[in-house]
Amino acid sequence: MMKFLLFIFIVSLSNAAEPISPIPLENNADIKKAQLGKELFFDTLLSKDNSTACVSCHDVYTGGADSRVVSEGFANTKGNIQAPTVFNAKYNFKQFWNGRANNLKEQANGPMNNPAEHNMNPKLVEERVNALKAYKEKFKVAYGVSNIPYDLVLDAIVEFENALTTPNAKFDKFLRNEVELSKEEKEGYIIFKQAGCIICHNGVNIGGNSFQKMGTFLEYESNNSYPDRAEITKKEENKNVFKVPTLRNITLTAPYFHDGSAKTLEKAIEIMSKYNLGQKFSDEDVKKIVLFLGILKGETPEILEKL
Numbered sequence: 001m002m003k004f005l006l007f008i009f010i011v012s013l014s015n016a017a018e019p020i021s022p023i024p025l026e027n028n029a030d031i032k033k034a035q036l037g038k039e040l041f042f043d044t045l046l047s048k049d050n051s052t053a054c055v056s057c058h059d060v061y062t063g064g065a066d067s068r069v070v071s072e073g074f075a076n077t078k079g080n081i082q083a084p085t086v087f088n089a090k091y092n093f094k095q096f097w098n099g100r101a102n103n104l105k106e107q108a109n110g111p112m113n114n115p116a117e118h119n120m121n122p123k124l125v126e127e128r129v130n131a132l133k134a135y136k137e138k139f140k141v142a143y144g145v146s147n148i149p150y151d152l153v154l155d156a157i158v159e160f161e162n163a164l165t166t167p168n169a170k171f172d173k174f175l176r177n178e179v180e181l182s183k184e185e186k187e188g189y190i191i192f193k194q195a196g197c198i199i200c201h202n203g204v205n206i207g208g209n210s211f212q213k214m215g216t217f218l219e220y221e222s223n224n225s226y227p228d229r230a231e232i233t234k235k236e237e238n239k240n241v242f243k244v245p246t247l248r249n250i251t252l253t254a255p256y257f258h259d260g261s262a263k264t265l266e267k268a269i270e271i272m273s274k275y276n277l278g279q280k281f282s283d284e285d286v287k288k289i290v291l292f293l294g295i296l297k298g299e300t301p302e303i304l305e306k307l
């Protein structure tokens with residue numbers, strides 16, 4: 001399997017320039033809708049006991065993810081999975097670790113109705129937002145409606161997420177020939193490509209575009225109860241398969257992996273190379289890979305800067 005992937009990869013390399021592409025500089029999110037979505041994203045009104053908002057588990061002022069191993073939501077219920085970042089999520093081909101949502105709207109519908117997260121239902125959401133004059137007025141301006149349907153609440157949140165892109169990482173500038181990398185950053189990128197990380201982490205999100213097995217070389221054991229891809233597809237070969245996570249802004253989103261088992265990037269690299277590449281890097285090479293991953297940090301999304 002890996003040999004085959006490697007073959008495909010080498011073939012595609014000979015055709016394409018770089019296997020990673022920069023985040024587009026233009027963000028065409030509708031700003032009125034996105035601002036409204038931002039308010040909703042921060043509003044605990046969207047949880048049954050007014051305790052939880054999207055931002056409770058996706059801290060957009062760090063990396064858009066959760067620094068806890070697993071998130072806690074409604075009535076302090078502990079989840080069974082690490083919360084990934086909402087930054088650049090629009091570039092993922094599917095949402096959730098096991099890819100069970102096809103797009104951001106389907107995704108947002110999940111936590112809203114999840115008893116362990118917001119614990120709401122569409123009717124209750126509608127009642128709450130329609131009871132507030134401020135929301136009524138803002139939806140009127142952004143969408144031209146005088147009654148707010150649940151679907152538009154999700155739509156506004158998705159538009160906010162569409163605005164959460166992080167362009168202009170040093171590495172993106174390098175890809176556009178605007179800056180040079182330091183010697184060690186460049187070496188880190190070369191190792192990343194030559195060792196094979198790039199087979200799974202590529203494209204605009206440096207991940208987010210395929211499902212891959214955690215443990216292609218060595219069976220990965222985790223006592224985490226989260227349903228893997230096999231539970232969605234009912235196919236045995238999808239055991240321990242997950243959506244490859246993005247590596248953009250990765251220095252900001254510890255802990256790592258679906259089970260949150262790696263606290264540092266060094267540890268994540270060690271586990272990845274052991275289980276998915278069957279090799280061990282020298283400390284010096286790990287350091288260079290970390291430096292390369294560091295320059296994948298982009299700019300703070302503009303929408304977070306203005307209120």
Ligand code: HEC
Pocket residue numbers: 041052053054055056057058071072073074079081082083084085086089092094095096097098104107108111112116117118157161
């Ligand atoms: C209680 C914590 C919690 C709350 C509240 C929460 N999330 Fe999440 N979010 C998570 C966890 C955990 C996952 C991973 C779940 C999975 O993959 O099955 C996730 C996954 C996501 C993803 C998918 C990212 C990816 O790469 O697959 C997006 C997008 C997202 N959440 C947006 C939202 C939005 C929008 C809200 C508010 C409506 C929200 N979340 C509320 C914890 C939370």
Ligand code: HEC
Pocket residue numbers: 192195196197198199200201211212213214216242243244245246247250253255256257258259265268269272273276277289
């Ligand atoms: C065969 C595909 C594959 C290869 C090769 C691979 N990865 Fe991964 N990577 C994954 C998958 C799948 C996950 C998610 C695994 C999980 O959470 O259980 C992941 C997760 C990660 C994470 C954690 C991201 C997060 O948000 O939690 C990092 C960091 C990472 N990989 C870096 C690397 C590096 C560096 C290399 C090369 C040394 C590499 N990967 C090679 C598929 C791969």
